[in-house]
Amino acid sequence: MSEVQRQRVKLLYFAWVREKIGRSAEEIELPQGVATVADVVGWLKTRGPQFDEAFARPELIRAALDKVHVKANAPIASAREIAFFPPVTGG
Amino acid sequence: MAVRVQSEDFDIAAEAQTLIGERTDVGAIVTFTGRVRADEGRIAAMALEHYPGMTEAELARIEAEAHARWPLQASLIIHRVGELAPGDNIVLVITASAHRQAAFEAAGFLMDYLKTRAPLWKKETEASGESTWVEASHGDERAVRRWT
Numbered sequence: 196m197s198e199v200q201r202q203r204v205k206l207l208y209f210a211w212v213r214e215k216i217g218r219s220a221e222e223i224e225l226p227q228g229v230a231t232v233a234d235v236v237g238w239l240k241t242r243g244p245q246f247d248e249a250f251a252r253p254e255l256i257r258a259a260l261d262k263v264h265v266k267a268n269a270p271i272a273s274a275r276e277i278a279f280f281p282p283v284t285g286g
Numbered sequence: 287m288a289v290r291v292q293s294e295d296f297d298i299a300a301e302a303q304t305l306i307g308e309r310t311d312v313g314a315i316v317t318f319t320g321r322v323r324a325d326e327g328r329i330a331a332m333a334l335e336h337y338p339g340m341t342e343a344e345l346a347r348i349e350a351e352a353h354a355r356w357p358l359q360a361s362l363i364i365h366r367v368g369e370l371a372p373g374d375n376i377v378l379v380i381t382a383s384a385h386r387q388a389a390f391e392a393a394g395f396l397m398d399y400l401k402t403r404a405p406l407w408k409k410e411t412e413a414s415g416e417s418t419w420v421e422a423s424h425g426d427e428r429a430v431r432r433w434t
Contacts, residue, residue: 286404
C-alpha cells in the first residue's frame, strides 16, 4: 500500500447545502480510508462548523457520483465528481 | 425524444408543432404545463436552481424509461431555471402516441419521476421578502411509487 496516489475529486453543493457551506464547488484530495459517500460526509463534517451544519440531518442529504444518483453506502471508486444536495423539488 | 433546460419561456403550441409536424401516425398528443402559483398572493417570486449536466442526463434517463414502458412516437421535456414570477411557466411535458392512453399515462409518469429525480430546487420569495427553500413533498414520493 505504499505510494498510493490520493484521489482528487470535484465536490459540488446545491440549494441550501451550498448556502450553508458557503461555496458551490471545490477540488479536494480525499484522505486515505474515505471509501463511500457516507465516508465523504463524515470527513467533510470534520472540516468546520459550516459543514457540520450542512450535514446535520443526513436523512435530508442526497448524493450523486458523476451525475448519477447514489445511496450513502455507494463506493466512490474512480468517480471524478461528487455532488451533495437536498431532496429535489422541481416540476 | 428531447430534453431542454433553459431560462427562456416556451410556447406550448409551437413546441407541439415542431415535435409532431405533419406526421399522420400520431393520434394523441398530451401536453402538461406546470406554472408558478401565487398561493393567494403569498409568493412574490420563485428561483429554480439546477445541477447543469445532471439535470439533462436525468431527464433523458426518465424519458428513455417512458419510451420503454409505452409506445410513444415522440416526447419533449422542457424545464425552466432561474428567476420566475407567479403565472410563469416552469415545465412542459409533451407525449405523442397512436392512442390516448399511452400519451396520458406517459405524461403522468414523466412528471412524477421528474419531480422526484431531476436535480432541481425551488426557492420561494414571499411578499414580505423572506426566501425559503421548498421542502420535498411526501405526496410526490407517493405519486412516483404508483409506477413501480
